[in-house]
Amino acid sequence: MVIAANKLTNILKKEIKKQIKTLKKKLKLVVFLIGNSPDQLRSVNLKKKIAKELGIKFELVHLKTTPPFERLIRQIKERANQPETTGIIIQQPLPAQLSTESIYQSIPPKKEIDGHLRKTPYYPPIGLAVLTILKSIYLKAKKDNLFVTKKDLSFFKKLFHHKKVVLIGRGQTAGQPIGRTLTEFKINYFSLNSKTANPRIYLQQADLIISAVGKKVIVPENLKPGVILINIGIRKEGKQIKGDYDDREIKKVANFYLPANQGINKGVMPLSVVCLYQNLLQTVKT
Numbered sequence: 001m002v003i004a005a006n007k008l009t010n011i012l013k014k015e016i017k018k019q020i021k022t023l024k025k026k027l028k029l030v031v032f033l034i035g036n037s038p039d040q041l042r043s044v045n046l047k048k049k050i051a052k053e054l055g056i057k058f059e060l061v062h063l064k065t066t067p068p069f070e071r072l073i074r075q076i077k078e079r080a081n082q083p084e085t086t087g088i089i090i091q092q093p094l095p096a097q098l099s100t101e102s103i104y105q106s107i108p109p110k111k112e113i114d115g116h117l118r119k120t121p122y123y124p125p126i127g128l129a130v131l132t133i134l135k136s137i138y139l140k141a142k143k144d145n146l147f148v149t150k151k152d153l154s155f156f157k158k159l160f161h162h163k164k165v166v167l168i169g170r171g172q173t174a175g176q177p178i179g180r181t182l183t184e185f186k187i188n189y190f191s192l193n194s195k196t197a198n199p200r201i202y203l204q205q206a207d208l209i210i211s212a213v214g215k216k217v218i219v220p221e222n223l224k225p226g227v228i229l230i231n232i233g234i235r236k237e238g239k240q241i242k243g244d245y246d247d248r249e250i251k252k253v254a255n256f257y258l259p260a261n262q263g264i265n266k267g268v269m270p271l272s273v274v275c276l277y278q279n280l281l282q283t284v285k286t
Helices: 005-021 038-054 069-079 100-104 125-138 148-158 175-184 199-207 268-282
Strands: 028-034 057-063 087-090 166-170 190-194 207-212 229-233 235-237 240-241
Touching: 005 038, 005 125, 005 268, 028 038, 028 069, 038 057, 057 069, 057 166, 069 087, 069 100, 087 100, 087 190, 087 268, 125 148, 125 175, 125 229, 166 175, 199 268
Parallel strands: 028 057, 028 087, 166 190, 166 207, 207 229
Antiparallel strands: 235 240
């Protein structure tokens, strides 16, 4: 069965809009983007588009060339200290010469809504998106109960106690934050990467596979019948956008699967952005 991520995204949008109407303070997100990566620009534009739909103020600080470290820190602190700024994110990945951890230390924990800080009150949005999908499948969550919060910890812990979960990929923008989120919710998983010996063994035993690679790494003969597949990776074949598996190949093996050919404006990416705004909503509610 196809996982309708866009439907989940729309449900969360409606709930966020409803909650925003009850707020006394206007939400504002400031996004720092360094460089001109087309993929990063598309990601920022998606955040801007959804912010407009939700009635959230959006400011982009676009630094087309890599600034000196001190100047960047100064600009971040300047925006962070403005009372109207309720949340700040730094579009990833950053240029190699900039220290990610040190930069995030310049953002007040309450306003760092991407969940990068060690002692953060927020879960990474891409991780929340994955758990939202799982909650909708296993709990058959009602429309007003899709938000994933700390209250769901015991549910996920019990649910996956006897299930085998495989996470493929350990990249900075997807694999790592998803892994942190699974750990926070007490979901044990096996991290599979290019150096894993005999990866087929782990895939054939998995009840849930989350793939965040950007290459075709999943084929039907390596899957357990009834598996749940969540594709995060994006790759290009000519002009076509594809994921880490071919939908036509796996649809008869998987019980549920997220289509792998949707690109950045559909599927899990918009859901992840809405989960980012779920975090932003918490900045004025806590």
